[in-house]
Amino acid sequence: MSLPYEEELIPPGNFTMVSTWVYRSSFPKKKNFPFLKKLGLKSILTLILEDYPEQNKKFLEANNIKLFQFGIAGNKEPFVQNQRNHPILIHCNKGKHRTGCLVGCLRKLQRWTHTSIFDEYRRFSSPKSRSMDQQFIELFDASQVWRLVDRNHLPKWEELDVPW
Template identity: 65%
Template sequence: MNDENYIEEFIPPENFAMVAPNIYRGGMPKKKNQPFLEKLGLKSILTLILEEYPVQNQSYLKKNNIKLFQFGVAGNKEPFVDIPEDVMVKAVLTLLDTRNHPILIHCNKGKHRTGCLVGCMRKIQGWSYTSIFDEYRRFSAPKSRSMDQQFIELFDPKPVVNSLNIKYIPSWLTL
């Protein structure tokens, strides 16, 4: 195959979607997703995985001058694992700071932990629970977790709202 006939494929990460202007969500990026991600011009990646970030991904971030925010969160599985609310507050504040945009949020599959973070952000945006849970279930299907939905419902947005730097909030966010 010669270079003239080569067509680069743009493959988004699993469960990829735009959450809001300059905020994206998806599963753990793989090598095959890198050409797609380059088109987004990412400034930051926010990961919710507990494990050390994969070396291959670290190299990609370094090469593309992308900042990594790692908020290690265990899956919200019954009965003994809970998402720490203070960690989620910090993650939402990171998302709502335009200095980090464009940003990609991910966990392993872009379903549960990512869905919790997006759900918490949606509360700050003033979305109804019906809309928040509909979005959560679309990405988490077929294994939606009632514990995740309960976390979103009980999440207190006041610590986020009280800590936002008004100078750097997205123009689409009305408080």
């Protein structure tokens, strides 16, 4: 018996949920749009430097999704931590290195140990894990971020401990 399902959904490669309302993935293609629509995204943070493709821009416009574009990852934390931008999808090209660095820094704010952070980093960057990325994450000073975040719109993550 076949139930009246809608068509199958195709998440972008390397897609996963990072924390409530924060997702990560590789670069979303047209075939991924129906899936992304289901997520009810309010914003997308892309870490690529190139122009965003026209068909992606149209998709964002049609679905009222804000686009944030930054070429460098590490210091953009406060941004992901502002609940007014959630649900948010973070992506680069492969969803491995740049996205992996950003998520790694986020995990430091969530007080994960480096062992756990690197495990996750390698799970998504395998088999091309870069030790420089892991060093970047290790050197990232989470304590500097709290000065920059908007205290009124922090996400309600159970595992997030703010120092005030």
